[in-house]
Amino acid sequence: MAAxxxxxxxxxxxxxxxxxxxxxGKSCGTVNIAVNxxxxxxxxxxxxxxxxxxxxxxxxxxxxxKEEVGWQGMSAGTTDxxxxxWGHPDLVKKYVDxxxxxxxxxxxKNEGIIGWYVPPWMAQKYPDITDWKxxxxxxxxxxxxxxGGKGQLLDGDPSYVTNDEALVKNLHLNYKVVVGGxxxxxxxxxxxxxxxxxxxxxxxxxxxxxxxxxxxxxxxxPKYTPGCxxxxxxxxCDYPPYKLNKLVSKKFADSGSPAYTxxxxxxxxxxxxxxxxxxxxxxxMDPDAAAKKWIDDNPDMVKQWLQGT
Amino acid sequence: MSIASPPRPRPTSREExxxxxxxxxxxxxxxxxxxxxxxxxxxALLKHQDTLATGFQDLNGLQRWLNGVRDAxxxxxxxxxxxxxxxxxxxxxxxxxxxxxxxxxSAPAPGRPVPQIGWLGVVAIFGWVAYAxxxxxxxxxxxxxxxxxxxxxxxxxxxxxLIVTVIAVLLCVVIGLPLGVGMSRRKWLSDLVTxxxxxxxTMPSFAYLTPFALxxxxxxxxxxxxxxxxxxPPLVRxxxxxxxxxxxxxxxxxxxxxxxxxxxxxxxxLPMARRTIVLGINQCTLAALSMATIAAFVNGPGLxxxxxxxxxxxxxxxxxVPSLAIVVMAIMLDRTTTAASERAERQxxxxxxxxxxxxxLGVGAVVVAVCIYLSRLYxxxxxxxxxxxxxxxxxxxxxxxxxxxxxNVDTFTSGFKNAVSYGFLNPLQTLMADTPWWLMxxxxxxxSYFLGGWRPTVVTAVCEGVILAMGLWHDAMITLTTTIxxxxxxxxxxxxxxxxxxxxxxxxxxxxxxxxxxxxxxPFVYLVPALALFSTSRFTxxxxxxxxxxxxxxxxxxxxxxxxxxxxxxxxxxxxxxxxxxxxxxxLPMARPxxxxxxxxxxxxxxxxVVIGGMVGAGSLGYIVVSGFSQGQLFGKGLxxxxxxxxxxxxxxxxxxxxxxxxxx
Numbered sequence: 001m002a003a004x005x006x007x008x009x010x011x012x013x014x015x016x017x018x019x020x021x022x023x024x025g026k027s028c029g030t031v032n033i034a035v036n037x038x039x040x041x042x043x044x045x046x047x048x049x050x051x052x053x054x055x056x057x058x059x060x061x062x063x064x065x066k067e068e069v070g071w072q073g074m075s076a077g078t079t080d081x082x083x084x085x086w087g088h089p090d091l092v093k094k095y096v097d098x099x100x101x102x103x104x105x106x107x108x109k110n111e112g113i114i115g116w117y118v119p120p121w122m123a124q125k126y127p128d129i130t131d132w133k134x135x136x137x138x139x140x141x142x143x144x145x146x147x148g149g150k151g152q153l154l155d156g157d158p159s160y161v162t163n164d165e166a167l168v169k170n171l172h173l174n175y176k177v178v179v180g181g182x183x184x185x186x187x188x189x190x191x192x193x194x195x196x197x198x199x200x201x202x203x204x205x206x207x208x209x210x211x212x213x214x215x216x217x218x219x220x221x222p223k224y225t226p227g228c229x230x231x232x233x234x235x236x237c238d239y240p241p242y243k244l245n246k247l248v249s250k251k252f253a254d255s256g257s258p259a260y261t262x263x264x265x266x267x268x269x270x271x272x273x274x275x276x277x278x279x280x281x282x283x284x285m286d287p288d289a290a291a292k293k294w295i296d297d298n299p300d301m302v303k304q305w306l307q308g309t
Numbered sequence: 310m311s312i313a314s315p316p317r318p319r320p321t322s323r324e325e326x327x328x329x330x331x332x333x334x335x336x337x338x339x340x341x342x343x344x345x346x347x348x349x350x351x352x353a354l355l356k357h358q359d360t361l362a363t364g365f366q367d368l369n370g371l372q373r374w375l376n377g378v379r380d381a382x383x384x385x386x387x388x389x390x391x392x393x394x395x396x397x398x399x400x401x402x403x404x405x406x407x408x409x410x411x412x413x414x415s416a417p418a419p420g421r422p423v424p425q426i427g428w429l430g431v432v433a434i435f436g437w438v439a440y441a442x443x444x445x446x447x448x449x450x451x452x453x454x455x456x457x458x459x460x461x462x463x464x465x466x467x468x469x470x471l472i473v474t475v476i477a478v479l480l481c482v483v484i485g486l487p488l489g490v491g492m493s494r495r496k497w498l499s500d501l502v503t504x505x506x507x508x509x510x511t512m513p514s515f516a517y518l519t520p521f522a523l524x525x526x527x528x529x530x531x532x533x534x535x536x537x538x539x540x541x542p543p544l545v546r547x548x549x550x551x552x553x554x555x556x557x558x559x560x561x562x563x564x565x566x567x568x569x570x571x572x573x574x575x576x577x578x579l580p581m582a583r584r585t586i587v588l589g590i591n592q593c594t595l596a597a598l599s600m601a602t603i604a605a606f607v608n609g610p611g612l613x614x615x616x617x618x619x620x621x622x623x624x625x626x627x628x629x630v631p632s633l634a635i636v637v638m639a640i641m642l643d644r645t646t647t648a649a650s651e652r653a654e655r656q657x658x659x660x661x662x663x664x665x666x667x668x669x670l671g672v673g674a675v676v677v678a679v680c681i682y683l684s685r686l687y688x689x690x691x692x693x694x695x696x697x698x699x700x701x702x703x704x705x706x707x708x709x710x711x712x713x714x715x716x717n718v719d720t721f722t723s724g725f726k727n728a729v730s731y732g733f734l735n736p737l738q739t740l741m742a743d744t745p746w747w748l749m750x751x752x753x754x755x756x757s758y759f760l761g762g763w764r765p766t767v768v769t770a771v772c773e774g775v776i777l778a779m780g781l782w783h784d785a786m787i788t789l790t791t792t793i794x795x796x797x798x799x800x801x802x803x804x805x806x807x808x809x810x811x812x813x814x815x816x817x818x819x820x821x822x823x824x825x826x827x828x829x830x831x832p833f834v835y836l837v838p839a840l841a842l843f844s845t846s847r848f849t850x851x852x853x854x855x856x857x858x859x860x861x862x863x864x865x866x867x868x869x870x871x872x873x874x875x876x877x878x879x880x881x882x883x884x885x886x887x888x889x890x891x892x893x894x895x896x897l898p899m900a901r902p903x904x905x906x907x908x909x910x911x912x913x914x915x916x917x918x919v920v921i922g923g924m925v926g927a928g929s930l931g932y933i934v935v936s937g938f939s940q941g942q943l944f945g946k947g948l949x950x951x952x953x954x955x956x957x958x959x960x961x962x963x964x965x966x967x968x969x970x971x972x973x974x
Contacts, residue, residue, distance in 0.1 A: 078527055144844075177365075178926065
């Protein structure tokens with residue numbers, strides 16, 4: 001066997017692996033991108049990551065972490081950037097204002113809307129359900145084995161921004177918040193609710209690719225006014241419209257890496273993000289391949305992002 | 310989360326002994342009835358008073374204090390000599406070592422498009438090591454498994470998982486062996502360390518994930534350390550046991566020859582305990598591997614990452630393929646280390662044809678060298694060919710199968726869920742959680758005393774104290790309820806399946822491989838289909854726990870039934886008993902020790918799923934632990950919930966153990 005292999009070696013001669021002189025992309029180095037647990041975020045991360053890897057020659061590490069862990073990582077210098085941040089005023093205060101280890105890297109131009117949603121069949125059958133004042137009237141519909149005789153409000157991943165417990169209490173709603181877990185759990189619940197025409201009231205958010213599959217209908221809570229959510233325990237108004245932004249660690253910002261410029265330049269619309277997210281979640285594409293597909297389709301936008309790198 | 314040691318029941322060799330009740334009547338039934346009556350009456354009169362229920366965001370002093378400690382550590386990290394100077398450098402060093410090994414076999418090395426050694430070289434090295442350590446059959450298995458990682462399309466992730474596992478196991482050996490040896494020789498050390506090991510095994514890993522990430526940052530080092538915590542206890546325990554069980558006569562004989570303690574250890578005890586110690590390494594390895602998915606939550610490299618990510622996208626198929634790679638790896642490591650331990654035993658007895666072996670190994674080494682050389686030269690031999698990647702095909706098949714099942718039965722299953730929830734779960738939960746805490750605490754003490762005697766009662770009292778101090782009594786009682794319901798379901802199913810398997814060899818051969826696979830599969834994989842079938846609920850969490858605990862319990866019951874002496878069965882057949890009588894009057898009573906053991910293990914396995922259950926709707930303690938991991942202000946509460954789960958586990962385990970000791974005979 002050894003002899004046979006030896007023959008093969010001499011027969012084929014050289015080899016086809018080319019050693020490169022130095023580490024590729026010396027000017028860029030390594031970029032550590034946090035990947036938070038929802039598909040829209042993944043779309044941002046992999047589009048930026050794919051560009052950094054292919055256009056700037058960076059080594060890209062995707063770190064699958066929850067939001068707070070990502071912030072913690074930026075503060076410790078092990079994570080370089082969070083590419084879709086939903087507010088988090090407490091963390092902004094702690095890391096950006098006080099410790100100064102994290103910096104704002106501008107808006108993604110995505111607009112985030114958090115709220116309570118019902119499947120479309122319910123909005124059709126009970127048109128007035130979209131007003132929060134009527135929720136108590138329908139509480140019986142939403143009863144489940146988990147809600148202890150009240151209506152059930154299904155919540156998402158514990159790391160998501162939520163005031164739901166306080167809202168139920170302060171708006172005197174006859175509901176119980178039941179905690180569900182991931183984006184996956186919420187989507188699965190909406191799917192079965194629409195298919196079987198079973199009632200469901202749940203926390204959800206835009207931008208999200210899932211709206212193209214089932215156009216969920218938002219329940220309107222008392223209108224948001226600036227400051228109405230300043231005391232988390234006394235919140236009695238809707239979620240604010242979120243201007244989603246990007247964050248970078250101070251270390252990364254100071255490094256002069258071209259990837260930092262890319263992160264700063266990165267901006268796109270909700271539709272763009274939904275498209276990539278849909279490739280990933282619905283068409284089951286590999287996130288990197290999904291990012292490549294979108295990048296190939298949108299050369300103009302990509303060119304703008306790469307300016308100055 | 311363990312694939313941990315399935316403690317096999319001893320074969321019943323007491324053949325001729327007829328079955329007689331050996332325990333004297335203690336009137337346990339009567340006492341328990343009294344306790345239950347007091348409980349129910351108390352509940353009816355006083356329900357919803359003093360339940361100690363707290364809001365989800367409410368914190369008590371201890372939990373706030375823990376948050377404060379976290380903030381202080383975080384603030385100190387950049388400057389403090391210990392956190393920055395000592396730990397920071399250790400972490401940097403470990404990450405560097407890890408990276409170098411990655412360059413060697415998994416990730417593209419600097420200056421190369423591929424790792425230093427390509428897949429062909431890696432396969433050759435692994436095969437050679439397996440041959441040297443465990444023999445030809447293991448070599449075939451290892452080569453096939455390693456190729457399977459590539460064929461499934463997860464070469465790099467598999468290599469990363471393997472690196473994390475191997476480093477963690479090596480550290481375990483370095484720490485665990487001396488510790489185990491020391492414990493076997495000094496009773497005080499054993500007494501000191503054993504409870505610590507108990508806690509390490511019972512504490513849900515999610516609970517220490519955040520503190521570890523806080524101190525060690527996220528990444529390879531943190532993943533290795535988290536794995537270490539979980540994998541160390543079995544090794545230490547088995548090593549201690551191995552040294553202890555070296556026959557006393559041998560030790561005395563050596564003693565009389567006048568050897569020193571050190572000589573005794575090196576020349577007599579260690580060699581004689583060799584097989585047991587290798588078994589300990591085997592258990593340690595499997596435990597380490599079972600942490601692969603959990604480690605992904607602190608960005609641990611490897612197969613856990615695609616699993617966790619796919620579940621986020623509801624992609625059961627894409628989660629199943631890397632999970633399959635984990636299963637393959639578990640089988641590979643398990644069989645190889647077992648074979649190595651058997652060889653170790655043969656070697657101790659000195660039966661080896663060393664000459665031929667050396668020649669084969671030498672030639673093998675040359676082949677390995679050639680393979681490495683080739684894999685450095687050719688891209689096809691360095692990077693696993695994409696064409697062979699069958700992962701997506703498997704994923705698609707699994708997805709369409711799951712979808713069709715889910716779409717057809719989900720209305721039926723939700724009815725089933727409601728029946729169990731309204732009929733059983735809800736009443737029990739209100740009974741346990743809505744009773745005033747002091748009454749409930751007394752009821753638990755009563756149960757421990759009348760079932761197990763005063764020892765477990767003391768443990769119960771201490772554990773209750775811990776839960777109260779954590780400020781999570783109400784949540785703990787809800788968690789206890791789901792745990793009990795899940796365990797009851799596990800035992801019903803395990804007895805049904807186990808009796809069937811125990812009575813028929815053929816059924817056993819068909820079912821056992823499924824149980825093996827289910828036991829090794831990361832529990833995250835069946836969460837999505839379970840969610841689809843039963844929606845977000847405590848019942849979904851129960852289903853996941855049952856799926857996790859059932860295999861081991863079933864195997865134990867089946868082994869117990871099989872262990873019933875054939876003579877007894879024949880005698881019963883001769884006296885004309887029907888099949889039903891045979892099962893209920895002969896086989897089940899005779900297999901009682903195995904069933905008791907199965908219940909105990911089933912209970913512990915169910916408890917270890919509390920946190921995973923929290924992710925799909927179990928609420929209470931499990932959910933608090935998960936939230937503590939993701940919400941800053943809940944850090945302390947999450948940690949407290951982890952401690953409460955540990956206390957709950959220790960309490961339930963002790964009650965079950967002492968009860969088993971009393972009634973299992």
